Amino acid sequence: MKVIVFGATGMVGQGVLRECLAASDVEQVVTVGRTPTGQQHPKLRELVHAEMWDYANVEEELAGFDACFFCIGVTSSGMAEKQYTHMTYDLTLAAATMLARRNPQMVFVYVSGAGADSSETSRTMWERVRGRTENALLKLPFRGVYIFRPGMIQPMFGVKSKTSSYRWFYTLTKPLLPLLRAMLPDQILSTPQMGQAMLNAVRHGAPKRVLEAADINALSKPA
Template sequence: MKVILFGASGTVGQGVLHECLLDARVESVLAVVRNPLGVHHPKLREVVHQDFADFSSLAADFEDADACFFCLGISSLGRREEEYRRVTYDYTLAAARALPDNPGLTFVYVSGAGTDSTERGRSMWARVKGRTENELRAMPFHAYMFRPGYIQSSHGGVSKTPAYRWMYAAISWLYPLLRRVIPHHVTTTESVARAMIAVAGQQGAGEPVLDSAEINRVARNGH
């Protein structure tokens, strides 16, 4: 499996990259980044690209991809809808539209618990995520929407968002308790990554929208 990875420098993306490089099912990873990751591995190739609203110049790099794992995102805290939509919706759709015309390709999008598929709710971030999901599901590839709740970093990944770093520092030690008390609402970057790799091999089978419980189940069972 040849994977394109967006958001490899973020907490989730770091975990996904780690698992992809370990997994024998993944032949290669193409990480699209603004700045070099500083990671070296025979399976990894980086493409440094600055304009995340237009990936058309990377069409040749994307040609033989089997899957795209889109982990790029920002917090909606303190952001206007226009700014949040540019990263959450515009960048995601720009990547999806630059992919090869291959109906067998799988696109996995990291969305979030509470996403509003109706696009009419009061929560700005949930509407924008919902619109992004709806557009992806209408595109000519196999699309899976991951809607995790709390995600625990499995391999020491650190968020670039200060608010998220503070939050994880404050509650990450509670993860073993959260896993016992609310197991259906928590997952790990390792489980997210393993579930992504698993659904990429399903060729559109299974549920197209996965919450934390379903992500954990697929990660355990491989389907």
Template sequence: MKIVIVGSGGMVGQGVLLASLAAKDVTDIILLVRKPPAGEHDPRIRYVVNGDLLAFDAADPLFSDVDACFFCAGISSSGVSEAKYRQITYDMTLRVAAQLKAHSPQMKFVYVSGAGADSSGKSSQMWARVRGEVENALLALFPGNAAIFRPAFILPTPEVQSRTPAYRLLYTVIAPLMRLISATTGKRFLSITDIGNAMLNITRFGVDKTILAKPDIVACADRRR
């Protein structure tokens, strides 16, 4: 499989990248990044440096025959104007999606939205309406080939940390408690590894459900032929 990951520097994106690296059938991993990290990397990874995804162009032959794009990028709506939030959340996502589809029309597109996103456009919360608009646009752009993830709390792995200080503090406090609850009760919390494995299974087996909440993501992550 040849995949593109957008947002691999964030907590969810890091988890998706780790799941992809662990998958033997993933042959090519293209990361859209602002700048490539230093150090040694898996030979399957190709970095494409782009400082402005609003102007992203997928004309490079590297973007031909892509099997899937895993879109994990996004910003918090806190303290951000609706115009700015829409530009980054809607305009940027659709620019990347349209460009990739033009060169790989049969690809799958998996988008990490959020629990509470509103595709009806009636929510009083700005972020929920904008996320819902993105979802609707992607489902129209990729009929039968788009999947929307609406996770709530996501359990990080020990080696992955959020870049947002407030989130890091929250996860430092909550994650150990969630792991303890999981160990003592058998209750499974959604992890970033689950999200990555679910994305890979959608690429392998196709889209059975277009909007996936936590139970759907877990079921998809556990799917076998």
């Protein structure tokens, strides 16, 4: 399969990219982002694209793909709703609508977050905006759309978060996370599990369109 990864420099994106490059049934991976990943691999092609709300100049390069793993996400801390909407809803839909037009047989996997509100009525701003984004994606004419709502994720194999506060958190909890994940496998995931679950969603489909942590854990296992 041919795969596009958005946000491959973030924590989830790094993990997904690693699993894609290691998968024998993935023949090509194109990453799209403002900065290069710094990785080199025979399967990998990087598309550095500064304007993440406009793909007119690169649209033809993003046609003919089987899957898109959309891993771009920003924290809502310090943002007004208008700004967060621009960075979340507008940015995601700009890419997704273009991809749906160019790749109608594609499976699109979107990394949202635990607590996203599909009713769009939550008092918490980010939950409403994420829910609105999810709902808009589910209406697009892809072969399949899957929404992933992970909670805590353990970074593995050198994967690091770009957010400094998250890096501190993962550094402090590093000795505990493997134990906690073993005790709570349906609540705490790992970056390899996220990547494997996304690939399996493309390979085999998923039992539901919106997947919480327990669903992602189940989907990450070999078929």
